[in-house]
Amino acid sequence: MTDRLLNHRAEGAPSAPPLLLGPSLGTSCALWDAVAPELSAAHRVIRWDLPGHGGSAAGLITAGASVGDLADLVLALADALGAQRFAYAGVSLGGAVGLYLALHHPERVSSLAVICSSAHFNGAGPWEERAALVRREGLADLAESANARWFTPGFTVPRLVRDHRDADPESYAACCDALAAFDLRDRLAEISVPTLLIAGREDPATPPAHLREIADAVPGAALVEIPGASHLAPAERPEAVLSALRAHLDGGARRGMEVRREVLGDAHVDRAQQRQTPFTARFQDFISRYAWGEIWTDPTLSRRERSMITLTALVAHGHYEELAIHVRAARRNGLTPEEIGAVLLQTAVYCGVPAANSAFAAAQRVLAEEDTAAG
Known part of the structure; x- marks a missing residue:
């Protein structure tokens, strides 16, 4: 071959x-x-x-x-x-x-x-x-x-x-x-x-x-x-x-960093940048350049759709800390709490009830924090 x-x-x-x-x-x-x-x-x-x-x-x-x-x-x-x-x-x-x-x-x-x-x-x-x-x-x-x-x-x-x-x-x-x-x-x-x-x-x-x-x-x-x-x-x-x-x-990479900030928020990205070391610098560059600069900028899917897919994938793999970050991102991308709940309910069918239970708990904390901040 x-x-x-x-x-x-x-x-x-x-x-x-x-x-x-x-x-x-x-x-x-x-x-x-x-x-x-x-x-x-x-x-x-x-x-x-x-x-x-x-x-x-x-x-x-x-x-x-x-x-x-x-x-x-x-x-x-x-x-x-x-x-x-x-x-x-x-x-x-x-x-x-x-x-x-x-x-x-x-x-x-x-x-x-x-x-x-x-x-x-x-x-x-x-x-x-x-x-x-x-x-x-x-x-x-x-x-x-x-x-x-x-x-x-x-x-x-x-x-x-x-x-x-x-x-x-x-x-x-x-x-x-x-x-x-x-x-x-x-x-x-x-x-x-x-x-x-x-x-x-x-x-x-x-x-x-x-x-x-x-x-x-x-x-x-x-x-x-x-x-x-x-x-x-x-x-x-x-x-x-x-x-x-x-x-x-x-x-x-520059466009990726812009999109990363738009979706995840300046505070989160600033914290990630402050934690960056020479050992992790290439990984951070990879995230900005590829994940955010190429995948998230691809116009085939809207940001709302990408948020729903990302929430599902994070539940499936049990990444609940990352899930909390992307619940906030989903709100920035226009999803309502009801739509986020519907996505998590869907994961109960295909990812399992225990995974969805943990996901609902993480999402509820984030949404409550947002309500408190808004109030």
Whole structure:
């Protein structure tokens, strides 16, 4: 089964929010060597290789492949790793995969960063010509010009040039086929996930105008231009890319903290923050970023509905101290005492009478305290 999955490398705590990193054509997951370890402090970072690149099998795509085919392979990898919802960042072809995922599978993508990429790649002709050339002559000659296409003058990353030379020619050509057919310009306005565009100011392949075109069309998108960066910005200017990505990804934590305070109240959150230690800091960040920044902000369910589900789950597992906190939260989310009682009565049927008895006692204390405070 593993040979049917994209080769990948995972870093960071398995419980951290997942972040998938996509590569540019001709490179491998080594493109992210200077960025991924830093991002893994707060995320479960998963880098992947294109078919026939790095460690990925060559037969994963064939001639006539599309960016959608590559996106399907990324989703299969995410499924295999248990990443139901993930943040995504990708360079060039990897960025095109991210745009496709955000458009066609928005329920899977919590945020998107598109780096040195485009909603189109200057038409089919040049890519069809490159695909034919590679199928005919291989990659050795094309790899000789990699530095000029990828980096500013005088800069290189030998490992990435070697990966270019060692890629499977047929897989590389199939990726060219995908780029030739890719054009999402007329659908960019449909993308709804938080989106960041990062442009290399010296990038000849996907110049800043291409990223600006996406930023202007995607609602709420932000654009960052990096001076002194060409097409492979994460390798050439990793500090600038890392700074932009951190600011973008931390937006979920900030929004999560806002929602956490709205639901649980300032007093509770302040107490939790005051008790935070270096040992518990990552857990508190996980709660704010994932539980409150992704789950509680998902518009599929209302906050009233989420409160009812949360009360039920806490009763089922006997977490009565936490239940008291969420009875208060349920009142903030608009539930009446009668509705809270109805939820707890329902738990008596499916969670057991003793559990519901303890739950009613905890809820009654909270509601009495609220009545006293109101009086």
